[in-house]
Amino acid sequence: MRAMHLSPDDALLMQIVDDLAERGWSQQNLFLPEALTRKLALECRKRAAEGELAPAGVGRGAAQEVREGIRGDHIQWLEPAQAESCDEYLAVMDALRQALNRGLFLGLEDFESHFALYPPGAFYRRHVDRFRDDDKRMVSAVIYLNDAWLPEHGGQLRMFPKGGDPFDVQPVGGCLAVFLSGDMPHEVLPATRERLSLTGWFRRRGSEPF
Numbered sequence: 001m002r003a004m005h006l007s008p009d010d011a012l013l014m015q016i017v018d019d020l021a022e023r024g025w026s027q028q029n030l031f032l033p034e035a036l037t038r039k040l041a042l043e044c045r046k047r048a049a050e051g052e053l054a055p056a057g058v059g060r061g062a063a064q065e066v067r068e069g070i071r072g073d074h075i076q077w078l079e080p081a082q083a084e085s086c087d088e089y090l091a092v093m094d095a096l097r098q099a100l101n102r103g104l105f106l107g108l109e110d111f112e113s114h115f116a117l118y119p120p121g122a123f124y125r126r127h128v129d130r131f132r133d134d135d136k137r138m139v140s141a142v143i144y145l146n147d148a149w150l151p152e153h154g155g156q157l158r159m160f161p162k163g164g165d166p167f168d169v170q171p172v173g174g175c176l177a178v179f180l181s182g183d184m185p186h187e188v189l190p191a192t193r194e195r196l197s198l199t200g201w202f203r204r205r206g207s208e209p210f
């Protein structure tokens with residue numbers, strides 16, 4: 001497969017920037033090429049089989065704890081240079097970061113992301129992606145890695161926009177959901193089958209004095 005090269009002024013990225021400016025979220029059903037989605041799904045499954053994914057925690061730093069009544073997914077944080085497919089994903093997300101900076105002046109300086117695997121029945125209760133003691137997360141981006149997902153499988157990302165009606169995003173392979181981290185309560189509904197994704201956050205520099 002040819003590597004995906006996106007420039008920050010690609011029409012798709014500009015559309016995302018416009019959506020975020022207008023309503024605080026965007027959904028792109030055909031964001032990743034199929035071949036890359038497939039490779040990322042394989043990578044996620046391989047890591048899960050090797051025991052590299054761990055139950056996700058709730059909260060930040062020392063206060064973090066695993067609470068399956070709040071979220072039941074298993075995650076592994078991404079590092080560069082571990083796998084070609086992951087690096088390709090990181091390059092795409094960096095093009096999006098630059099587009100967001102150009103269009104919205106957010107001053108996004110880095111991106112943190114993890115694979116997430118929700119076993120059947122697992123969910124993530126309604127929350128926002130910004131911590132009370134840490135407001136660096138500005139934009140959330142979730143990419144789904146699921147082949148042949150049907151609505152009856154469940155697992156929807158349910159969003160609760162301020163002043164608008166709740167709506168669902170189906171976790172279909174290659175689909176990207178992006179939203180402003182501080183502004184969009186959301187939840188993950190339980191599914192009848194395993195649900196894979198890559199979830200990431202664009203962050204600005206913190207307000208600490210250094």
Ligand code: OGA
Nearest residue numbers: 124129142157188197199
């Ligand atoms: C999260 C999250 C949404 C999804 O990891 O914070 O809300 O659809 N994920 O997986």
Ligand code: MN
Nearest residue numbers: 127128129186
């Ligand atoms: Mn979230």
